Amino acid sequence: MKQTLKAVFFDFDGTIVNSEIFHYQCFVEVLNSFDVHIEESDYFLNYAGIPIDVNSERIVAKFNLEVLPEELVEKIEELVIRHQNDHEPIFMPYAEESIKYYKNKGLTLGIVTASPFRSIVSFFKKKSFEDHFNFTVTFDDVNKSKPDPECYLQALEKSKYKSSEVIVFEDTENGVKAAKAAGLTCFAIQSEKELHFKLEKADKVFNSLQEANEYVATNFTLG
Missing domain, CATH: 3.40.50.1000 (HAD superfamily/HAD-like)
Incomplete structure (x- = not known):
């Protein structure tokens, strides 16, 4: 039955x-300002589908960045929203x-x-x-x-x-x-x-x- x-x-x-590809692009753009680069394959294997706040905490800890995870979240989210507003889904x-x-x-x-x-x-x-x-x-x-x-x-x-x-x-x-x-x-x-x-x-x-x-x-x- x-x-x-x-x-x-x-x-x-x-x-x-x-949207994951432009999430990655926004991720990269923000992290580049801290001299950090994550390969696309690494992103999709280890970061895709995980909330931005969790990823930000992991990134700050892994690369010992001098920025609060909350600040990183804000920067990434602002870039994502701007991209979404400027591009057709x-x-x-x-x-x-x-x-x-x-x-x-x-x-x-x-x-x-x-x-x-x-x-x-x-x-x-x-x-x-x-x-x-x-x-x-x-x-x-x-x-x-x-x-x-x-x-x-x-x-x-x-x-x-x-x-x-x-x-x-x-x-x-x-x-x-x-x-x-x-x-x-x-x-x-x-x-x-x-x-x-x-x-x-x-x-x-x-x-x-x-x-x-x-x-x-x-x-x-x-x-």
Whole structure:
């Protein structure tokens, strides 16, 4: 018997929008002023999907920087927001189609992100996608961010559905850990196969949202 699906929770950065690359670019630009450089491969392996405040604490400690982590957070966030305001958001492959598909099926959709709410405001404004999502849970709404399950437990409460009626789409190790710790079915989306090993706690790992959607359509009853 197929599992009934009532709600889908989407991570934001790297799952809905292709924002991780400019997060990296902002990261690099700020750190260059302190004569610190992090390779792109190092960033995506060790820093992507982790809240800015946590990364800032790690960076300050690792490189013994003479700056408070809070100041580093402020500099990076200002640069990220400026970039988002100046550039059109770029969807991850099949993200736009996936959102519309599940919405048209009558499912409840939520964004659950470790980013602050202001980071997704420009996306809503520029893409007119406010009506597609029933709610958001952002960094501003929780005491502990991913990999803590608080954000997904809060999303589950907002959706008013049972955990067995929800799936999560994530793209990072911390996101997967948070979803699974909340007792949710989590599908990881990662096109870089060399990173699949970091997502092994997910129920399944797919190369794209398209692959994941095909699996969902076959194995779940929607609505």
